[in-house]
Amino acid sequence: MKKFAAITASLIVSAALATAASAAEADAVIPNLEEPIIQASETVIAPNPIELEDITTFYSAPNGDALNALAPQYVHPTGQIIDDWVEIYTWLGKAWIHVPDYVPDYS
Numbered sequence: 001m002k003k004f005a006a007i008t009a010s011l012i013v014s015a016a017l018a019t020a021a022s023a024a025e026a027d028a029v030i031p032n033l034e035e036p037i038i039q040a041s042e043t044v045i046a047p048n049p050i051e052l053e054d055i056t057t058f059y060s061a062p063n064g065d066a067l068n069a070l071a072p073q074y075v076h077p078t079g080q081i082i083d084d085w086v087e088i089y090t091w092l093g094k095a096w097i098h099v100p101d102y103v104p105d106y107s
Contacts, residue, residue, distance in 0.1 A: 047104035049074040058095040
């Protein structure tokens with residue numbers, strides 16, 4: 001019986017704390033902002049996708065370790081370019097591909 005009373009009491013205390021926490025969140029006031037948090041000048045426009053026409057190896061860094069290979073497809077660059085290396089998004093995270101004479105297209 002003592003265990004039952006202790007468990008019941010702890011459940012009541014937990015419920016009371018949860019109710020108080022959610023009430024505090026409900027009372028939170030969102031400030032009235034006079035201007036947007038993110039300005040248009042701070043937005044990043046990524047280049048258009050790159051079409052891979054052959055199986056392409058992607059790397060952890062420019063001239064780094066090979067991670068895997070991509071079948072022919074469109075890939076999305078992050079906007080980071082070092083010489084002929086272009087950073088792209090993959091299912092393993094960001095990676096690098098070698099694209100000679102790459103010029104980003106933002107049209």
